[in-house]
Amino acid sequence: MSSEAVIRLGFFFGMLVLMAMWESLAPRRRLATPKPARWIANLGLVFAGTAIVRLIVPITAIGMALLAQERGWGLLNNLDLPKWLALLAGVLMLDFVIYLQHVMFHAVPAFWRLHMMHHSDMDFDVTTGVRFHPIEIVLSMGIKLAAIAVLGPSALAVLVFEVTLNATSLFNHGNVRLPAELDRVLRLLVVTPEMHRVHHSNIARETNSNFGFNFPWWDRLFGTYRAQPESGHEGMIIGLDQFRDPGKLGLLRLLVQPFMGQTGDYPINRR
Numbered sequence: 001m002s003s004e005a006v007i008r009l010g011f012f013f014g015m016l017v018l019m020a021m022w023e024s025l026a027p028r029r030r031l032a033t034p035k036p037a038r039w040i041a042n043l044g045l046v047f048a049g050t051a052i053v054r055l056i057v058p059i060t061a062i063g064m065a066l067l068a069q070e071r072g073w074g075l076l077n078n079l080d081l082p083k084w085l086a087l088l089a090g091v092l093m094l095d096f097v098i099y100l101q102h103v104m105f106h107a108v109p110a111f112w113r114l115h116m117m118h119h120s121d122m123d124f125d126v127t128t129g130v131r132f133h134p135i136e137i138v139l140s141m142g143i144k145l146a147a148i149a150v151l152g153p154s155a156l157a158v159l160v161f162e163v164t165l166n167a168t169s170l171f172n173h174g175n176v177r178l179p180a181e182l183d184r185v186l187r188l189l190v191v192t193p194e195m196h197r198v199h200h201s202n203i204a205r206e207t208n209s210n211f212g213f214n215f216p217w218w219d220r221l222f223g224t225y226r227a228q229p230e231s232g233h234e235g236m237i238i239g240l241d242q243f244r245d246p247g248k249l250g251l252l253r254l255l256v257q258p259f260m261g262q263t264g265d266y267p268i269n270r271r
Contacts, residue, residue, distance in 0.1 A: 004062050004159060011163045015170045019126040026177040028193065029234055031123045033246040041251040042127035048255070049137035057141050061162060064148045065155040074152015087160065090153025092215075094161045097147040099218040101140065102211040107268040113258040114139070116266065119207065120243040120257065124200050129173030133258060161214075168214045172196040191216050198229045202237040204266050206230070240264055 059067070068074045076086050076093075105115040114136040121128045132140075148158060172191045183194045191212045199210040209226035212219050219225035229236040242262045243249065 004060070007159065008163060008166065012166050012170075015167045016126060019170050019174045019176065022176045023125055023174060028175050028177045028197075029124070029238075031125070031175070032238070033122050033249075035123075035125075037246070037250065038121070038123060038125075039127050041249065041254055042121070042131040044251045045132065045134070045254065046130045049132060049134040052134045053137055053141055056138055057145075059145065061141075061144055061148060061158050062155050064145045065153060065158040068149050068152050069154065073149050075150070076154070077152035083154075086154060087157045090151070090157030091161045091164070093151050094144070094147060094153060094158070095165075095212075095214045096218060097143070097151075098165065098213055099211055101143050102213070103224070103268075105136070106208055106211070106266070109263055109267045111136075111139075112263055112267045113261075116240060116261065116263060117254050117257050119200060119266075120240050120249060120254070120261075121200070122239040122244070122246060122249070123175070124173060124197055124238045125175040126170050126173055128200070129169040129171075131254075133255070135258070164214055172213065187216055189216075190214065194233065195227075197233060197236075197238075198226050200238050201229050201231075202239055202241050203230070204264075206236075207240075207266055208268050240266065 069077055072078065076090055079086070081089065105111040114133045117133045117136075118128070118131050121131055153161070168190060172193050173196065174193045176193055178186070178192060178194060183192050186192050187195045191210070191214065195210055195216060196212075198206050201207055206226060206229055209224050210219055211224055216225070231237070242264045243257075
């Protein structure tokens, strides 16, 4: 586990480069806004969020898993399960927590204020997968640490989950073209770009669907799954109705957006 950072960064940058190359070779949609400005803003948020988490949060997810194991915290640390089953259960439980967290950030207007920055991107590509407000990242880290303490997944399960979450977030935000038959099979096992793109529609009922990041099963189980956007993938509008000026979506504007921007009619409990 001492090489956790190396493993995570290796997978992150490897997947980022792979998806960027795929987008260049086989794009799904024509971008509506200049890519350089968007990439500077979106990737700038990654560095800002990472730095703030390191300054504020005194422990990593792996560290919390090791601490929970040492002190006997959490469900899985008190069950005598085979290692493979405990690993699988840990990853699935954490993925379900992330699904519930995502729904909550759409349901509670105060949390939506933070999360809407992710949706205000007027295009949908690999960097959208890392476009999160630093305060949302800190809150997400707090939720994750609490979940690890309560559920007790192993350090290996947390590492597998973290690596998988980073990789799938980059993958399912990709502006890439997949054969329809392949997409139909893949979305039974993992959230695909075709499935997640619906979630970035400007239509509220589509925005509030397809919340999964890693696995698609929670959306199907809880009735939040939507197969396709009603306007089609090339005709749909990406983003939010209240943020349609690309000139106001630079890095500094995004950082203050939760405190100055309008939430629109998107929070679930508004309807």
